[in-house]
Amino acid sequence: NAGVTQTPKFQVLKTGQSMTLQCAQDMNHNSMYWYRQDPGMGLRLIYYSASEGTTDKGEVPNGYNVSRLNKREFSLRLESAAPSQTSVYFCASSDGSQPQHFGDGTRLSIL
Amino acid sequence: QKEVEQNSGPLSVPEGAIASLNCTYSDRGSQSFFWYRQYSGKSPELIMSIYSNGDKEDGRFTAQLNKASQYVSLLIRDSQPSDSATYLCAVNYPGNTPLVFGKGTRLSVIA
Numbered sequence: 001n002a003g004v005t006q007t008p009k010f011q012v013l014k015t016g017q018s019m020t021l022q023c024a025q026d027m028n029h030n031s032m033y034w035y036r037q038d039p040g041m042g043l044r045l046i047y048y049s050a051s052e053g054t055t056d057k058g059e060v061p062n063g064y065n066v067s068r069l070n071k072r073e074f075s076l077r078l079e080s081a082a083p084s085q086t087s088v089y090f091c092a093s094s095d096g097s098q099p100q101h102f103g104d105g106t107r108l109s110i111l
Numbered sequence: 112q113k114e115v116e117q118n119s120g121p122l123s124v125p126e127g128a129i130a131s132l133n134c135t136y137s138d139r140g141s142q143s144f145f146w147y148r149q150y151s152g153k154s155p156e157l158i159m160s161i162y163s164n165g166d167k168e169d170g171r172f173t174a175q176l177n178k179a180s181q182y183v184s185l186l187i188r189d190s191q192p193s194d195s196a197t198y199l200c201a202v203n204y205p206g207n208t209p210l211v212f213g214k215g216t217r218l219s220v221i222a
Contacts, residue, residue, distance in 0.1 A: 031209075033209060040119075040214075041214070042199070042212060042213065042214030042215055043155070043199070043212045045209055048209050050207060058209070090154055090155070094210075097142070097143050097203045098143075099143075099145045099157050099160055099201070099210070100157075100201075100209075100210055101157070102154040102155050102156075103154060104153075104154050105153075105154050
């Protein structure tokens with residue numbers, strides 16, 4: 001039982017490049033989330049999907065797009081990466097009001 | 112405004128002591144409360160859930176909830192150096208919205 005799987009684990013991009021972060025969960029959860037975490041800033045919600053077919057903006061959506069491909073998969077895309085998007089990205093999933101379960105994270109550096 | 116407030120720390124305690132971590136929230140209608148532990152460079156890990164007033168114990172961990180005063184706390188008894196981590200408080204606010212996370216309290220247990 002893998003839980004929440006994120007790929008890749010590490011990535012270095014140049015400014016202006018695009019990239020998609022992948023997330024898959026095998027817990028049959030309805031809801032999925034993307035966060036970024038920067039030193040001293042805590043977890044900040046980028047986008048979430050309450051159920052298959054729906055997506056909503058979180059606290060810091062600018063510069064990102066998401067796709068809920070099916071119930072298992074939720075991807076995060078950076079269309080034109082900027083140095084300010086250097087961060088650790090976490091995907092999480094949950095069922096209703098139950099606690100979220102997190103993936104191991106993607107460490108993204110943009111030069 | 113949905114807020115979860117935590118003292119950022121660092122909170123330093125000697126090995127074997129009780130560590131007390133506190134969290135306040137802004138909506139009395141909240142029903143679900145969670146504590147996550149995050150080691151440096153790792154993802155958040157759920158360690159306690161609490162849903163009703165009073166105490167909930169799990170091994171060396173005790174979560175305490177006081178809805179009237181809008182605070183939730185985490186006590187760690189017989190603290191060990193391996194407990195050194197950042198502890199995140201998360202609150203499920205009313206309505207179909209994602210968990211709101213505090214920025215975390217960094218705990219350092221000194222051997």
